[in-house]
Amino acid sequence: MIAPIRAVFAAGQRRAFSASARDLSKVTVLGAAGGIGVAADISHINTKSSVKGYDPTPTGLANALKGSDVVLIPAGVPRKPGMTRDDLFNTNASIVRDLAKAAAESSPNANLLIISNPVNSTVPIVAEVFKARGVYNPKRLFGVTSLDVVRASRFVSEIKGTDPKDENITVVGGHSGVTIVPLFSQSSHPDLTSNAELVNRVQFGGDEVVKAKDGAGSATLSMAMAGARFADSVLRAAQGEKGVIEPTFVDSPLYKDQGIEFFASKVELGPNGVEKVLPVGEIDGNEKKLLEACLGDLKKNIEKGVAFVAANPPK
Ligand SMILES: NC(=O)c1ccc[n+]([C@@H]2O[C@H](COP(=O)([O-])OP(=O)(O)OC[C@H]3O[C@@H](n4cnc5c(N)ncnc54)[C@H](O)[C@@H]3O)[C@@H](O)[C@H]2O)c1
Numbered sequence: 001m002i003a004p005i006r007a008v009f010a011a012g013q014r015r016a017f018s019a020s021a022r023d024l025s026k027v028t029v030l031g032a033a034g035g036i037g038v039a040a041d042i043s044h045i046n047t048k049s050s051v052k053g054y055d056p057t058p059t060g061l062a063n064a065l066k067g068s069d070v071v072l073i074p075a076g077v078p079r080k081p082g083m084t085r086d087d088l089f090n091t092n093a094s095i096v097r098d099l100a101k102a103a104a105e106s107s108p109n110a111n112l113l114i115i116s117n118p119v120n121s122t123v124p125i126v127a128e129v130f131k132a133r134g135v136y137n138p139k140r141l142f143g144v145t146s147l148d149v150v151r152a153s154r155f156v157s158e159i160k161g162t163d164p165k166d167e168n169i170t171v172v173g174g175h176s177g178v179t180i181v182p183l184f185s186q187s188s189h190p191d192l193t194s195n196a197e198l199v200n201r202v203q204f205g206g207d208e209v210v211k212a213k214d215g216a217g218s219a220t221l222s223m224a225m226a227g228a229r230f231a232d233s234v235l236r237a238a239q240g241e242k243g244v245i246e247p248t249f250v251d252s253p254l255y256k257d258q259g260i261e262f263f264a265s266k267v268e269l270g271p272n273g274v275e276k277v278l279p280v281g282e283i284d285g286n287e288k289k290l291l292e293a294c295l296g297d298l299k300k301n302i303e304k305g306v307a308f309v310a311a312n313p314p315k
Pocket residue numbers: 015016030031032033034035036037074075076077078079088092095098099114115116117118119144145146147148175217218219220223
C-alpha cells in the first residue's frame with residue numbers, strides 16, 4: 001500500500017507491517033506482501049515514519065496490530081479475467097474473517113479500512129466478527145471505495161478535457177458492477193447522467209485492469225493511490241482536521257428501512273471515525289434507476305457476508 005502522507009509502509013515478503021508515522025499514529029497493513037500491500041520499495045518513500053515488518057505468525061499478527069490507529073486490509077486473492085468480485089468470496093471471506101478476529105482481539109479500537117474483495121461482503125464479515133466479540137463500533141469500519149471516485153473523475157476529465165483533480169464526482173452504493181452508482185447530476189457535468197457508456201465504464205472500470213493484466217491480478221497502483229488518499233483522510237480527521245469528507249462504504253442509516261445495513265456515500269470523518277453519513281441528495285431519473293438496481297444486488301452481497309460468519313464463525 002503506498003503511503004498516506006503521514007505514514008510509510010514496507011513489508012518485504014512479510015504479510016503484515018506497521019508504520020508509526022507521527023507520535024500518535026500507528027498504521028497496520030494486513031496482506032503486505034501483495035500487489036497493493038506492496039513491499040520494501042515503499043519504505044524508500046521520504047515521509048517521516050518508522051516502518052516495521054512482521055512474520056505471518058499469530059504472534060507477528062498480534063504485534064503488528066497492537067496499538068494501531070488504522071488497520072488496512074488488502075489481504076486476499078485478486079480477480080482473473082472472466083471473474084466477478086463475488087467469485088473471490090469463497091477464498092477471501094475466510095481470510096478476512098480470520099484477520100478481523102485478530103484485529104478484534106489486538107486492536108479493537110482501530111479504524112478498519114477494508115480493501116479485500118468483494119468489499120460489499122467483506123465489510124459485513126468484519127462487522128459480524130466484531131459484533132460476536134462485543135467490540136463492534138460502526139463508526140470505525142470502512143469499505144474502501146475511493147478507487148471508484150478516482151476512476152470517475154479521470155474518465156469524466158477525458159471526455160470534458162478538464163483536469164481530473166478539479167472533478168469531484170460522487171459515487172454511491174457499493175463496490176462491484178451495478179452496485180457502483182456515479183452521480184453525475186451532482187457534478188458540474190449533469191449532462192453525463194445520460195452517457196450510458198461512461199456509467200458502464202465507471203461501474204466496470206476494474207475489469208479493464210483485470211483484462212489488461214491478463215491473469216496477473218487487478219488494479220494495484222491506482223488502488224494504492226486511492227487507498228493512501230483514504231487512509232490519509234482518516235488520519236487527518238483523527239488528528240482533528242475538520243471538514244474531511246470521503247465517499248466510503250459504511251454501516252449506514254440511509255437504506256436500513258429496506259434491510260440494507262451498509263451503503264457507500266459521502267461521509268464526514270472525525271476523531272471518532274464516522275462523524276456523519278451524508279444523504280445521497282437529489283438525483284435524476286437515470287440515477288434513480290441505477291440506484292434501484294444497486295440496492296437489490298447490494299442487499300444480497302451484504303446478507304451473504306453475514307450468513308457466512310453465522311455458518312462459519314472464526315475459530
Ligand atoms: N477495494 C478496491 O477498490 C480494491 C482495488 C484493488 C484490489 N482490491 C482487492 O484487494 C485484494 C488484494 O489484491 P492484490 O492485488 O494486492 O493481491 P495480491 O495477490 O497481489 O496480494 C494479496 C496478498 O494477500 C496476502 N494474504 C493472503 N492470505 C493472507 C492472510 N490470511 N493473512 C495475511 N495476508 C494474506 C498474500 O500473501 C498477498 O501478499 C484482492 O481481493 C483485490 O480484489 C480491492
